[in-house]
Amino acid sequence: MSNLVILPILLPFIVGSFLILFAKHHGIQRFLTAITMVGLLLFSFYLATLVYQEGIYTLQLGNWPAPFGIVLVADMFATMMIILSSIVGVACLFFAFQTISSERERYYFYPFYLFLIAGVNGAFLTGDLFNLFVFFEVMLIASYALIVLGGTKYQLRESFKYVVINVFASILFIVGVAYLYSVTGTLNFADLAIRVAELEQQGVLNVIAILFLVVFGMKGALFPLYFWLPRSYYGPPAAIAALFGGLLTKVGIYAIIRTFTLIFNHDPSFTHTIILALAGFTMFFGVLGAVSQFDFKRILSYHIISQVGYMVMGLGIFTPLALAGAIYYIAHHIIVKAALFLFAGATEKITGTTELKKMGGLLKTHPWLAWLFFISAISLAGIPPLSGFFSKFALILAGFEEGRYVIVTVALIVGLLTLFSMMKIFIYAFWGEQKHTEQQAKMPIGKLLLPIAPLVVLTIVLGFGAEPIFQYSLQVADELLNPSVYIESVLKE
Incomplete structure (x- = not known):
């Protein structure tokens, strides 16, 4: 049964090739990609069920025992992330069927799409640091291709910045890997956890930990390393922007949570205090960028940054409740952010623009679009009883319990500013005087709403089903905060 662990990587890679x-x-291409993604979604639920019922699944490739060989590990956190990547992957793919031009399809859009999913899933499942780097590169190479498809001047200029910053992050990643290997003699996550706990060189380990925090912070858009994101995610088509906005930055956040609960947990008073400070700055400066914008997609891009801060806030507080809140928030944000970017694509399809001051009256001409967007918008802002409220509530409660009043205050202020900026979109784009033509007003968008509606339903389900979902998040958090379970599963004889 452990051979099943490789399927979320192997299936999209083989079909993409x-x-x-x-x-x-x-x-x-469309048919095979759709079958692959739907099959991957169904399989991800099956794998997560097996892991939930039977415990962590490991696969030692080539029968080389850990820590000497390549190992894939499916625990509750990894399988949850694979489910989320599959959900967003399916939604964005079916939206792309309606919006991607044949010119983009001609240049290997679907193979690169599947390669991206393979890289993301590999990053979630890998059990060693070097292969995390490898899967990051698979994911990034595919994203480079997807972000330039269409070849507009704006896309090429901004994708160049995207490539440069990620290449620099990859160089730092390799430096960090070499540095850590020279100190510990291993790169296997489970073996690293044991070696780091035995080392007395706290200062050296702290330097390495911060180096990896910088690397993953670049990829996850943490303060002050987020400057590349808003303009880079503005250029691609809506389906790709939604996939990137919903999923790619979360791979960096996943890597931070994985390494700082399993490996770099030797001095939380130092490392996790820095993470908490970065969380506050990321939330605050990200939401300021969103408030200052008057473009639909740019506001959403800046909100990616601010919302990432909530996720690392839970890691910085470093209690079971806080970490469970962060995990719940990741699930909420991946789904809602992907939906919001797809809404931006749908409104652009109707009006021909994403500039809010050139939009208006969509509530009258396309009420379903308006109200589904409204649900997603208030969910992002944390209004009950939707998923954004319960994930933020857990983080706020954990902050109060630990006396972290400054970060709690920042989180509450950012929540209010998030609501303000999302209502700005609703008022300008959907409310008020109709600014699009009658021909545009009659444009049917039912096919565009079909892949978005399930995401909106999911944010409602995550809210109304908060208790069982939060219990699952608590179990994931307990597993992360008890690394011995992971270590024993990987290094068992």
């Missing part, structure tokens, strides 16, 4: 042979047959 096969689709390269059918570059001119868009119908075949």
Whole structure:
């Protein structure tokens, strides 16, 4: 049964490679990609159920025992993230079917899409640091291709910045890997956890920990390393922007949570205090950027930054309740942020613009679009009884319990500013005087709403089903805060 662990990586990679042979047959590419992603979604639920019922699954490739060989590990956190990546991957793919031009399809859009999913899933499942780097590169190379498809001047300029910052982060990643290996003699996560606990060189370990925090902070858009994100995510088509906004930064956050609960947990008074401070600055400066913008997609891009701060806030507080809140928040944000970017794409399809001052009256002409957006918007802002409220509530409660009043205050202020900026979108784009033509007003968008509606339903379900979902998040948090379970599963004889 452990062989199942490799399927979320192998399936999209093999199908993506096969689709390269059918570059001119868009119908075949669409069909096979859709079948692959739906199958991956169903399988991800099956794998998560097995792990929940039977415990952590490990696969030692080539029968090389850990820590000497490559190992894949499916624990509750990893399988939860694979479910989320599959959900967003399916929604964005079916939205792309309605919006991606044949010109983009011709240049291997679907193979690169599947390679991106393979890289993301590999990052979630890998059990060693070097292969985390490898899967990051698979994911990033695919994202480089997807972000430039279309080849507009703006896209090429901003994608160049995206490539440069990620190449620099990758160089630092390799430096960190070499540094850590020279100190510990291993790169296996479980083995690293044991070696780090035995080392007395706290100062050296803290330097390495901060180096990895910088690397993953660049990829996850933490303060002050988020400057590349808003403009880079503005250029691509809505389906790709939604996939990136909902998923890619969370891979960096996943890596931070994984390494700072399993490996770099030797001096939390130092490392996690820094993480908590970064969380506060990330939330505050991200939301200020959102408040200052008057473009639909730019506001959403800045909100990616501010919302990432809530996730690392839970890690910085470093209690079971706080970490459970962070995990719940990741699930909420991946779903809602992807939906919001797809809404931006749908409104742009109707009006031809994302500038709020050139929009208006969509509530009258496209009421379903308006009200579904409204639900997602207030969920992002944390209004009960939707998923954003319960995930933030857990973080706020954990902050009060630990006496972290400054970060709690920042989180509450950021929540209010988030509500303000999302209502600004609703008032300008959906409320008020109609600014689009009658021909645009009659444009049918039912097919565009079909892949978005399940995401909106999910944020409602995550809210109304908060108790069982939060219990699951608590179990994930307990597993993360008790590394011995992970270590024993990987290093068992």
